[in-house]
Amino acid sequence: DTAVSQTPKYLVTQMGNDKSIKCEQNLGHDTMYWYKQDSKKFLKIMFSYNNKELIINETVPNRFSPKSPDKAHLNLHINSLELGDSAVYFCASSRWDSPNYGYTFGSGTRLTVV
Amino acid sequence: GQQVMQIPQYQHVQEGEDFTTYCNSSTTLSNIQWYKQRPGGHPVFLIQLVKSGEVKKQKRLTFQFGEAKKNSSLHITATQTTDVGTYFCAGLTNSGGSNYKLTFGKGTLLTVNP
Numbered sequence: 001d002t003a004v005s006q007t008p009k010y011l012v013t014q015m016g017n018d019k020s021i022k023c024e025q026n027l028g029h030d031t032m033y034w035y036k037q038d039s040k041k042f043l044k045i046m047f048s049y050n051n052k053e054l055i056i057n058e059t060v061p062n063r064f065s066p067k068s069p070d071k072a073h074l075n076l077h078i079n080s081l082e083l084g085d086s087a088v089y090f091c092a093s094s095r096w097d098s099p100n101y102g103y104t105f106g107s108g109t110r111l112t113v114v
Numbered sequence: 115g116q117q118v119m120q121i122p123q124y125q126h127v128q129e130g131e132d133f134t135t136y137c138n139s140s141t142t143l144s145n146i147q148w149y150k151q152r153p154g155g156h157p158v159f160l161i162q163l164v165k166s167g168e169v170k171k172q173k174r175l176t177f178q179f180g181e182a183k184k185n186s187s188l189h190i191t192a193t194q195t196t197d198v199g200t201y202f203c204a205g206l207t208n209s210g211g212s213n214y215k216l217t218f219g220k221g222t223l224l225t226v227n228p
Binding site: 031033035040041042043044045048055056090092101102103104105106107108 | 156200213215223
């Protein structure tokens with residue numbers, strides 16, 4: 001019954017490889033996000049999709065490409081991985097028609113580039 | 115760009131002591147949200163404040179939103195070991211239509227000595 005699920009939970013890969021992280025939400029939310037949390041715990045927005053449409057695209061290298069096949073899924077593909085990409089990547093979702101709802105986060109994907 | 119500053123970065127208290135973390139935005143916010151992230155976990159939504167000067171309570175937690183909607187605080191009375199974690203404030207801004215952006219502060223890591 002996981003609300004926002006991400007796979008894989010851990011990802012260890014070599015520099016230069018290409019990898020994908022998948023995210024799915026079963027909450028019926030309209031908007032999904034990718035956040036990056038660095039070693040200092042800073043949470044930074046990367047992308048935001050509303051009903052499959054890209055809304056926010058922060059200053060992220062174009063090696064990162066999000067894809068939203070439908071409003072319940074938002075995947076993140078990373079090309080040519082670099083050491084600095086090592087971080088925890090969180091997927092989240094939200095809705096805006098209620099004042100009491102915040103973002104629901106997935107459990108995160110810990111990416112380690114070696 | 116919009117910035118959300120949060121202090122202190124770390125706070126260590128004895129169990130039973132009070133704890134406060136403060137949040138300040140460079141711009142007026144649509145709302146402010148608070149999240150808690152346990153060590154090794156993911157951010158979990160605590161509450162959302164929308165109105166100027168709003169105060170909300172959740173058991174031992176008291177949340178305030180400033181009159182100018184640019185600052186906020188979270189106060190925990192009589193901390194317990196279960197309060198351990200990083201508390202994040204996050205300011206929501208809207209630049210038109212469905213273009214909402216939630217910017218996180220850097221968080222306050224609370225540790226509690228039993």
